[in-house]
Ligand code: C2E
C-alpha cells in the first residue's frame with residue numbers, strides 16, 4: 513500500500529509533494545530508528561546553588577543517525593508529537609532514564625533525574641500505570657525522578673488531571689513546570705496543583721542581567737515561587753553574571769553551559785567523578 517501511495521503524491525503541487533514526502537520519510541525513519549535502538553540520551557548537569565553541588569541532571573534525547581550523525585531533538589520531537597510517535601519514543605526515554613538513575617544509584621551516584629514528558633504522553637490514561645511498571649522493572653527510586661511537563665499538559669485542568677498529579681506525588685515523584693513563562697501562564701493553577709519546581713525558560717535567562725524586562729520577569733518568577741513555596745531552576749545559564757543575578761534573588765538551581773553541556777552517560781559520569789574528586 514505504501515508503494516502505490518507514493519505514486520499518488522505525484523498529483524500534488526510539487527512543493528506540497530516534496531514536503532509531504534519528507535514528512536512521511538522522516539516519520540518512517542523515526543519509527544525504524546526507535547526499533548533499531550538509534551535513540552540515545554544525553555545528560556546535562558544541574559547545580560544546586562547553595563551548596564554548589566551537582567545534585568541532578570536532565571535527560572535529553574538525541575537520534576544517533578547512521579548517516580546524518582547526531583540529530584538534535586528540535587529536528588524530530590515536533591514531528592513525533594504531531595504524528596503520535598512521541599508515545600513509543602517517550603516510553604523509551606522514560607525507561608532508559610529510569611534505568612540510568614538506578615544504575616548510577618547502584619554505583620554510588622544518587623542523582624536526581626529530570627525527564628521530559630510530552631503533553632500527549634502525559635494525557636494518556638495508561639501513563640501512571642506504565643510509569644509504575646517502569647519504576648518497578650528498572651528499580652529506579654521515584655524520589656529521584658522528576659517529570660518535566662509543560663503548561664500544555666495542564667491545559668485541560670480537570671479533576672482527572674489533579675488526580676493524576678496527586679497519584680504521581682503519592683508515588684514519591686516530583687513535578688517540574690518546564691519552559692515556565694513561555695505559555696499561557698494561568699498562574700491560578702499553580703496554587704492548586706502539586707508542582708514542586710518551576711523551570712525558567714532560557715529565553716528569559718539569555719540576556720540577563722542587562723535586559724531590564726528579562727531581569728524583571730526572572731526576579732518576579734523567583735519572588736512568586738518563594739511565596740508559593742516552590743523551588744526554581746533556571747535553564748540556559750551560560751555565564752557567571754547570569755548565575756550571580758539568579759543566586760542573589762534566591763534561585764535554587766541552575767542548568768546550562770556554564771556548568772556543563774549534555775553528554776552521553778559515560779562521559780557525564782567521568783565528568784562528575786572529576787568534579788567531586
Ligand atoms: P528543553 O526541555 O527546554 O531543554 C533545554 C534545552 O536547552 C536542551 O536542548 C539543552 O541542550 C539546551 N541548553 C541547555 N543549556 C544551554 C545553554 O547554556 N545554552 C544554550 N544555548 N542551550 C542550552 P536540546 O537537548 O536540543 O533539547 C531541545 C528540546 O527538545 C528540549 O527543550 C525539549 O523540549 C525537547 N526534548 C529533548 N529531549 C526530550 C525528550 O526526551 N522528550 C520530550 N518530550 N522532549 C524532549
Ligand code: CA
Nearest residue numbers: 570628660690
Ligand atoms: Ca526540559
Ligand code: CA
Nearest residue numbers: 691713714747
Ligand atoms: Ca526551555
Ligand code: CA
Nearest residue numbers: 723724725726
Ligand atoms: Ca528586552
